[in-house]
Each structure stands twice: as structure tokens, then as C-alpha cells.
Amino acid sequence: MKKWKRYGLVSAAMIGAVTLAACGNEMESIDPDAEPENAGTETENEPADDTGGNAEEPADENEAAENGENADGEASGGGEGELEIFSWWTGAGEEAGLLALIDQFESDNPDVSVVNAAVAGGAGTNAQAVLASRMQGNDPPGTFQIHAGAALNTGWVEAGRMEPITDIWEEEEWMDKFPEDLIDMITSDGEIYSVPVNIHRSNTMFFNQSIFDEYGLEAPTTFDEFYDVADQLEAEGIVPLALGDTESWTALHLFETILLGVLGPDSYNQLWSGELGFDSPEVAEAVEHFDRMLEYINDDHAARNWQDAAQMVAQGDAAMNVMGDWAAGYFATDLELEPNVDFGWAETPDTEGEFIIVSDTFGLPQDVDDPDTVRDFLTFLGSVEAQDTFNPLKGSIPARVDADPEQYNEYGQETIDDFQNASLAPSLAHNSAAPAGFVSQADQAVNIFVSSRNHEQLIDSLQTAQEENIQ
Amino acid sequence: MQSKGISKDKWLAFLFLLPSIIAIAVFVYGFISWTGYVSLTNWNTLTPDFSFAGLRNYIFLFNDYRFLSGMRNTIFFTLFFLLGVLAMGFFLASFIDSNLKGEFFFRNIFLFPMALSFVVTGVVWQWLLNPSTGVNLLFTMLGFESVPQWYTSTTIAFGFPFPLGGIEFGIPVAMLAVVIAAVWQMTGFSLAMYLAGLRGIPDEVKEAARVDGASEFHIYRKVIFPMLMPITVSVVIIMGHMSLKIFDLIYAMTGSGPNFVTDVPGVYMFETTFRGNFFAQGAAIAIIMLVLVAVIIVPYLINARKGES
Numbered sequence: 001m002k003k004w005k006r007y008g009l010v011s012a013a014m015i016g017a018v019t020l021a022a023c024g025n026e027m028e029s030i031d032p033d034a035e036p037e038n039a040g041t042e043t044e045n046e047p048a049d050d051t052g053g054n055a056e057e058p059a060d061e062n063e064a065a066e067n068g069e070n071a072d073g074e075a076s077g078g079g080e081g082e083l084e085i086f087s088w089w090t091g092a093g094e095e096a097g098l099l100a101l102i103d104q105f106e107s108d109n110p111d112v113s114v115v116n117a118a119v120a121g122g123a124g125t126n127a128q129a130v131l132a133s134r135m136q137g138n139d140p141p142g143t144f145q146i147h148a149g150a151a152l153n154t155g156w157v158e159a160g161r162m163e164p165i166t167d168i169w170e171e172e173e174w175m176d177k178f179p180e181d182l183i184d185m186i187t188s189d190g191e192i193y194s195v196p197v198n199i200h201r202s203n204t205m206f207f208n209q210s211i212f213d214e215y216g217l218e219a220p221t222t223f224d225e226f227y228d229v230a231d232q233l234e235a236e237g238i239v240p241l242a243l244g245d246t247e248s249w250t251a252l253h254l255f256e257t258i259l260l261g262v263l264g265p266d267s268y269n270q271l272w273s274g275e276l277g278f279d280s281p282e283v284a285e286a287v288e289h290f291d292r293m294l295e296y297i298n299d300d301h302a303a304r305n306w307q308d309a310a311q312m313v314a315q316g317d318a319a320m321n322v323m324g325d326w327a328a329g330y331f332a333t334d335l336e337l338e339p340n341v342d343f344g345w346a347e348t349p350d351t352e353g354e355f356i357i358v359s360d361t362f363g364l365p366q367d368v369d370d371p372d373t374v375r376d377f378l379t380f381l382g383s384v385e386a387q388d389t390f391n392p393l394k395g396s397i398p399a400r401v402d403a404d405p406e407q408y409n410e411y412g413q414e415t416i417d418d419f420q421n422a423s424l425a426p427s428l429a430h431n432s433a434a435p436a437g438f439v440s441q442a443d444q445a446v447n448i449f450v451s452s453r454n455h456e457q458l459i460d461s462l463q464t465a466q467e468e469n470i471q
Numbered sequence: 472m473q474s475k476g477i478s479k480d481k482w483l484a485f486l487f488l489l490p491s492i493i494a495i496a497v498f499v500y501g502f503i504s505w506t507g508y509v510s511l512t513n514w515n516t517l518t519p520d521f522s523f524a525g526l527r528n529y530i531f532l533f534n535d536y537r538f539l540s541g542m543r544n545t546i547f548f549t550l551f552f553l554l555g556v557l558a559m560g561f562f563l564a565s566f567i568d569s570n571l572k573g574e575f576f577f578r579n580i581f582l583f584p585m586a587l588s589f590v591v592t593g594v595v596w597q598w599l600l601n602p603s604t605g606v607n608l609l610f611t612m613l614g615f616e617s618v619p620q621w622y623t624s625t626t627i628a629f630g631f632p633f634p635l636g637g638i639e640f641g642i643p644v645a646m647l648a649v650v651i652a653a654v655w656q657m658t659g660f661s662l663a664m665y666l667a668g669l670r671g672i673p674d675e676v677k678e679a680a681r682v683d684g685a686s687e688f689h690i691y692r693k694v695i696f697p698m699l700m701p702i703t704v705s706v707v708i709i710m711g712h713m714s715l716k717i718f719d720l721i722y723a724m725t726g727s728g729p730n731f732v733t734d735v736p737g738v739y740m741f742e743t744t745f746r747g748n749f750f751a752q753g754a755a756i757a758i759i760m761l762v763l764v765a766v767i768i769v770p771y772l773i774n775a776r777k778g779e780s
Contacts, residue, residue, distance in 0.1 A: 440747030
């Protein structure tokens, strides 16, 4: 009897060990962006698991490519009237927008069946991992989400994996329907490579309206006003600035708005062309401001993500939050707050009349089976109809200048107005300004800075990253 | 067995093993070599570039703040995790072994966390050890003025400047929060192993020691511990190799942490490869992790082989 027990225990332990070893190898992950309520549910884990499987693929597919075995034949994105759309749109509003687009496209093209191949998690990192392995293995999706600017131009376009679609733009006469600065961001060597669907603004500062009303404060427009307001709030025992940098891009996001505020659009853009070094005195001044603004943040910033930080403002635990205007969608849709009643907004300090854009675009990869269907879809994406279907749901504004403002809420309408008059600048934190290599190194440098506050170290790291990644 | 050639049985056995031998040769060893090759190239953008870079990627890593922080964290995580699992497992096993009522119940209580995935554990402990919610609410309620910062603490205990990469070498306090979660999940395993081990020690041996006048302490030191040695080694090997390549728990619970206090090479590898497109650099990290694990596993395998023959 006792002996049996012992065997049972040992085998239980061994089975445990085997299971564990298997678990350890799987690169399971969940969406760190997720709100706590959702995390751990099946929907969360499913796409992420997918990443795990695919993350190991590049090596194998490359080997295949090297041996001259072209995996082209089984490429998806085509087949008989099939279209695969690859994105990381799995959040509430954005998924609704994407599904509405798919519905509409399918009802216009009844013979095409659309596959929604969205991958959740890691603010797009998980999706990028899957995409990289598929592109390198010659198995591209029909079309995929990519930010305008460096992400597109220094990524797959530079790698020679995208087809130009300038002809679509000419046929549809889009050249004056989208802002010129934006078209520049999707143009490489005179060819256009994608269709922008939406515009988000990164240099927005949201604040809790009732706190500001209670203490008779005005939204700060300059750095000095910001410090003034922040000091008053601090004296009242309110956290002036909410930050959630569990994922350090949020800190980089704050820094990019400060860079633009101090440098202005022209010098800001020169950083990304390499004409202006990070060792310049203007950048040093921006770092000073960054350091000073970090004095006003919540203590538990490292344990929060961007939604948690936005929630602090929503609940009145903090007064202000610098975040892209997807936070407006989060306030209005998820938290059901009233624009201009519960929450207010302004440009981040010293960036009035300037607009850091984050634009999701879709392009045509090389070697898809059915390029005509993809072209049809891209043509559809650029239409007023598609843009006005998608954007109100996602909480972004249309990339076209002639879309219908009536479709959008108060925040959207004001932003549409700003967008048409402001000077545009690409976002660093969202991969539009600089190659992915620079962004990831800047991200690390900023993460270290938030703790160390070592100005010299930050500037040195940024300078090195610029020399290595930007010609 | 001489000159008769290989028997039919052996051929058959070989035939049955062949598919898995081929699969492992390609999908495990093939890709390890491929990763090793990539780690020596300049492929650090989306465009594959297989020009030879020598040890450039490795040299970079050994001067890199983030990588060295990750290595430091891994070392201390592994150390404390092993200590925790061994101590807790042994303690609970002796407790259950002492003819406790409801043994079945307790055994399963402690084994249960093992059924969870590290991701689930990570999410749960992320909330429990959150500096502004979770157990800290309890501490505040009890009137503690300063509460622990758990996994967001940037303190490096007993720290001193490390000559490479500008990092501070010492015990990253934030990592201890992760250790708590990992020990909670894995104690069941060492408990089961130790319980089996304790049951395997015949009462006669202990009785004999008692007759010879040994104290309980002496019995543990001179009889029980030595007889449990093989089990301790197995637990250390199995848990050690897991903790050296830990990824999911960290990714779900803390991410790389403020100032990289909870970063580990696995997370760095994933992010540098797929966010930064530094493919060769990611491959180099993978190879270093492989070497680390091999340092533990290979002596064990050699030893096990000696034991067999």
C-alpha cells in the first residue's frame, strides 16, 4: 500500500515536471495592455499563444527561403476571392471599427470572403513578431496595419517587400484629399506605398474637468503654466500628472511631446533626418523639462499601464495625463465620460498649432496571391465612406480632409479642425519618426532615465542610437 | 553480441525512433545551429543581412546596461527561487510526512498551484503585490506608514558599481516579489519530490540512529539530508533550468520593470528582436541563455550516464 503511494507521488511529480517544462518552453503571454478585468480570459490568451508559436518561426522560414524553397504557393491573402487583413486591432472600439469595415466591404464584394487576422498584445509587438515571420517566410497577409512614416518606409519598404500603389492614388485622385505632410510620410523614392485610414494625435494632455473647476485652474499651454498649475495641485494634495509606464513607451511618449514643445516642428524633424544631434543644447533643455515634469507623477507609475493612468484622471486621483487621443476614446466609450464636462483636453505644453500624428495605414505586400482583391480593399479604405465608418467607432479622426465632421463627437470635431491647420510632426514613440531600432533603444534609455534622472546618460544613449540607426 | 551484426529487434527499434530523431535533428539542433549562425551576422534590421560580424553582437551585449541588468536579475532570481522552493518544499513535506491527519487534503492544496500556467500566476500576483492595491491595502489598514514597493522598487540591495555596462550589481529587491510568485507556484513540485523521498527512507534507519543516541537534529543532518540528496539535485536541475530561461511569469507580471530591475534575458530577446528588429542581437541572447542552461544540465547528464554504466 505504502509503496503504491510512493509511486503515485513520484509519477505525479514527474508528470508535473513534464508539463512544466512544456509550459516553460511555450512563449505564452497575455496582453499587458489589457484592463485587469479582461486579462486571463480565453480571448486574451488565444492570440497571444499564437505569437508564441510563430515567434520561433523566422529562423525556420528563413532557412527555407535560403534553400531556395519558395513558400509562395501556400501564401494566404489570396485564394479565390479571399482577403486576409492583419492588424493589432483587438481593443473595444478599434475592433468594432474593423468589423464594420469588413462588413461593408463584404457586402459591396459578395464574392470575397475576408479573414480578420488580428493579433493582440504588447501594443502591437506581438503582431509585429508574427508579421515579421510571415513576411520573411514569403507568406504575407493580404494587407497589414502599419504606422505611417519610419515604420513603413524604413521597414518593409526599405526591405523591398512592398508594392507601390501610386497608381491607385492617381486613379482615385487622392493627392489633394489627404494632407501633403501625411502623403510625404508614406512616400519613398517618389512612390506611395500605403493608404492611411485614421489619424490619432499624440500631443494631447487630458485633465479632470471638475478638479480644474474646483480650484479655478486653466489648462496650461506652456511649460511655465504647467509647473504653476502642477504646484497648486500638489499643494492641494492631488497628483498633478498621471503616468503609467509599466510599458515604457508611455514615458517615451511624454518625452516626444516635450521634445516638440521645446524644439518646434522644424528642429524636431531634423532629429529624425540626422541634421540635428541629440547633443544639441535644445535637447538638453527638453531633458531638463522632462526631469522636472517627472517630479509631478504618481508614485506607483511603474505598476500602471496607460489605461490605469487615464483612469486616475477619470476618477479624480490625478489631474492631468499626457496621452495620445485614443485616451479620448477610452474616456468617452469605455468609461462613459462626457467630453468637456468630465474631462477636458489641451495640447501638451508649447505645442499649440502643432500636431504629432500617429496614422494607421495599410499597404500591399509583394507576392500576395490575389493582389487585385487587396487593391480593391485599399481603394475602399481610402474612400470617405470607409473612413467615416471606421473612425467614429475607433475614436480617431479620418485621414481624408473631406470627410464628414458631423459623424464625430465634440473632441473629434475639434481635432479635425486642428488637423487641417496645424503643422504635422511624426510620432517617435509610435514608430513614425525613426526606425524601429532607434525607437527601441530610445525606449530603453528613457526607461532608465525615469529612475536614474541622469541627463548625461540619456543624451549619450540617444546620441549613440541616432548615430547607429539614422543616417 | 559479437559478429552477428545488428539484430532485427534493434533495427526495428531504430526504425521507430527514426522519425523523431530526424524531427529533433532539424527542429531542435538544426535551429539551434541556425540561431548560432545568425548571432554571428549583422542582421540587425528587417532586411536580412548575413555578412559576418564576428562576436560583435556578444561584445555589445556584455557592455549593455539592459542585458547585464537582466543577467544580474536572473542570477538572483534563480538563487532565491531555488532556496525558496527547496526550503518550503522540504518543510511542508516533513510536516505532511509526520502522520498528519488530512494528509491527502494538504498535499493537494500545495500541489494545486502547479496546475496553473505561469501567466495566470503572474497576473494574480501582479495585483496582489501591486504597490497601491493588493496586500498593501491590508498593510495600510493595519496602520503601517511605509509599505513595500514590491516589484516596482528600484532598490539594489548590497549594490556596488559593476565594471561593465554601468550597472549596479547587487540584489534587485523588485525581483523578490517575482520570487514570491514563482515559489508559490512551484513549491508543490519540490514538496511532492521530497515527500516521496521521505517515504523512501526506511524507519529502521532512523530507529537505528535513535538507538545510537542521535538527537532529532542529528538524524536530519546525518541521515535524512544525505539520503534526500539525489532528490535535491533533481529539484535543483529541473527548477534551475526553468528559472534561467523564465519568460512568461515576468512578461505577464512585471515586464522589464523600472530601470530594468525585473528584466530577464528572455524578455529582452523577445523585445529587441521583434520591436527593435535586432535579429542577430536577439539570436546572441538566445545562445547565451542556451549556454547558461547547458552549464547546469550537461554535468547532470554526464553524471547520470556514469551512474547508468
